[in-house]
Amino acid sequence: MSARVGVVVMTAILALYLVLIGQRAWLLLTSGDAVAITMGVALVVIPIIGAWAVGRELLFGVQAEKLARRLEAEDALPTEQIDVRTSGRPLRDQADQLFPAYRADVEQHPEDWRAWFRLSLAYDGAGDRKRAREAARRAIKLARG
Incomplete structure (x- = not known):
């Protein structure tokens, strides 16, 4: 559940970032200066790529979780027990x-x-x-x- 909360928080932060960057991009795009317009275009393109990457990762997580639930319902998940370090990582x-x-x-x-x-x-x-x-x-x- 904490992972989902983290995803929601990060998505909200990304949305806020996109709004703020969008405002700055608009100011640069409408400035009339060639360098500022170029920077404005970059401020539009880079966040779009970032939002696409986050969306892709969210979709991957949802799909993987769905398969894990299906395997669990079929009682087909691995049953082996592996010892873990104090950090929680498996040996x-x-x-x-x-x-x-x-x-x-x-x-x-x-x-x-x-x-x-x-x-x-x-x-x-x-x-x-x-x-x-x-x-x-x-x-x-x-x-x-």
Whole structure:
């Protein structure tokens, strides 16, 4: 629940930022000075890219959470217990020992979104966030179609 509160707060801050930057951009765009107009264009384009990136990440989070809930409802989430450090991060050597089984499941069932999502959880447990996100995106894509 705290993650959702954080997302709402960050989205509200982004919205406020966009309004304030929009006001400044308008002032620069209507100034008549070429340098100011260029800066005004940049103030419009850069926040749009930022808002797109935040929207994309929010959508990814919602879709991944939806798949996690489906797996939980099917009682198909991984059940292995991994010890964690005091920081809450899993012990990597234990996570690494579990990883081959999930990779083999994906190799045996390459079109099964469940296998890909479980693999993403294994990557995440092993601390490989980039591959975890790639596997989760693959799971989302397979679950859609």
